[in-house]
Amino acid sequence: MLRQLQCSASVRFFLPPDIMNVVANPVCKQSVRWRRKPPGTPLAKSKLFRIPPRPQVPEEERIELFRLTTNYNTFIKSVREFLREEVQSAAGKEQLADAVSMDDDLIRCKEINDKWNAEVALIREKRLLHEKEEKLNLISKRLEERKIRERNRVAEINELVRMEKEKEKYYITSENIDEAIENALRGEVDYNFAIDVKGNIYKGEVAEENLEKKAVETV
Amino acid sequence: MITYEMPLLLRLMTRPELVSTLKRTAGIIFDQGGIIRRLDSLGTKDLPYRISSHGAVHRRASQFIIEFVVPPSSIKILKDEFERDIDVVRSRIYKVEELTPVECTLHEEILPPAYRKDVQEMVELAKKKFKPKFKNNTGLSYYPFQK
Incomplete structure (x- = not known):
């Protein structure tokens, strides 16, 4: 301000x-x-025990005010009552008319709704049948796949067992360990090799002279 | 059945000692219900670096490779046994993985870079990253005005 x-x-x-x-x-x-004082300020100490004087209204004025107020209230009450009756009677008639038209409307809506429901039911039945068929197909397909998978697995295992049985004669066990150790110590193995651009393989760890002559294998 | 491969370094010993150590090592595998597929000797060679084990420093060792099959639960026992054997300098156990057949593409790899397929793909990729360049449309290979 x-x-x-x-x-x-x-x-x-x-x-x-x-x-x-x-x-x-x-x-x-x-x-x-x-x-002014801020809103939070407490009651002043000097005003703490002050008792404000009661308003002094003369008797005649009080009677006059009471008469006026009562009169006013009565008038207002009667007007309000009259208006309420008016509104209620008008609304009652309207409601009755509305109820009749609403029943008709409801019946019409129900007919349309039933028709739609029947249409949708046909579509749904068709769809459910289709879905069921698809599901059955999927199940049978999966069963078939599983059978094939199992068969392949058994074949793989059989092949593994067969190969292992073939290798069995080369196993080193406690019976032929002495011989195997002798063989190992006699013939040392060297896994190192080199390869050139032509694809010649040179075995052995150390490079030697005349490599061309030493080529052992060709890729 | 999992096949394991174990490189085994044994300290320098006389031949009978070596044989008995190898036999002992094999016996431990057999005790666990295993079998040995392959036992190769790589000879006695210099080690690539000094290895100290069981209170001695080793610069040379007899090197072996043992391929064996044991139940996987026995691997821990085997490792423990070989670690405590004073004749074993070092041993490790690895799983043998089957080699998948590899197709040889050497003839493509030795081509000059411009002819290599992967390089061509990289060039295509790099071209996408270039921002569009302003064209002068002067028909000249150089910029005719002072810059």
Whole structure:
């Protein structure tokens, strides 16, 4: 809130006309934000035990006021009652008419709804049949696949067993370990090899002279 | 049946000692219900680095490779046994993986880069990243004005 600086008429007479304008002269602005005590301030100590005096209304005035008030209330009550009766009678007629038309409407809506339901039921039956068929197909397909998988697995296992049985004669067990150790110590193995651009393989760890002659294998 | 492969380094010993150590090692595998598929000797060779085990430093060792089959639950026992054997310098156990057949593509790999398929793909990929360049449409290979 802002208000213009107040000054007497005589002072204002001597000042130029613009000087009291807040917009033209911001210097004249005064903030009047806190004119009263802030809302949180407690009751003053001096007013703590003060008992405010009861309003003194003369007897005649009281009787007159009571008469006026009662009169006013009676009038208002009668007007309100009249209006209520008016509204209720009008609404009752309308409601009756509405109820009849609503029943007709409901029957019509139900007919349309039943028709739609029948249409959708046909479509649904067809769809469910189709889905059932698909599901059965899928199940039978999966069963078939599973059978094939099982058969392949058994074949694989059989093949593994067969190969292992073939290898059985080369197993080193506690019976022929002496012989195997002798063989191993006699013939040392060297896994290292080199390969050239032509695809010749040169076995052995150390490079030797005349490699061309030493080529053992060709890729 | 899982096949395991064990490189085994034994300290320098006389031949009878070596034989008995190998026999002992094999016996431990047999005790676990296993069998040996292959027993190869790589000879006595210099080690690539010094290895100290059981209080001695080794620079040479007799090297063996043993391929065997045991139940997987026995691997821990085998490792423990070989670790405590004072004649074993070092031993490791690996699973033997079956080799999948590889197709030879050497003839493609030795082509010059421009003819290699993967390089061509990379070039295509790089081309996509280039921003569109402004065309002068002067019909000249150079910029005719002062820059």
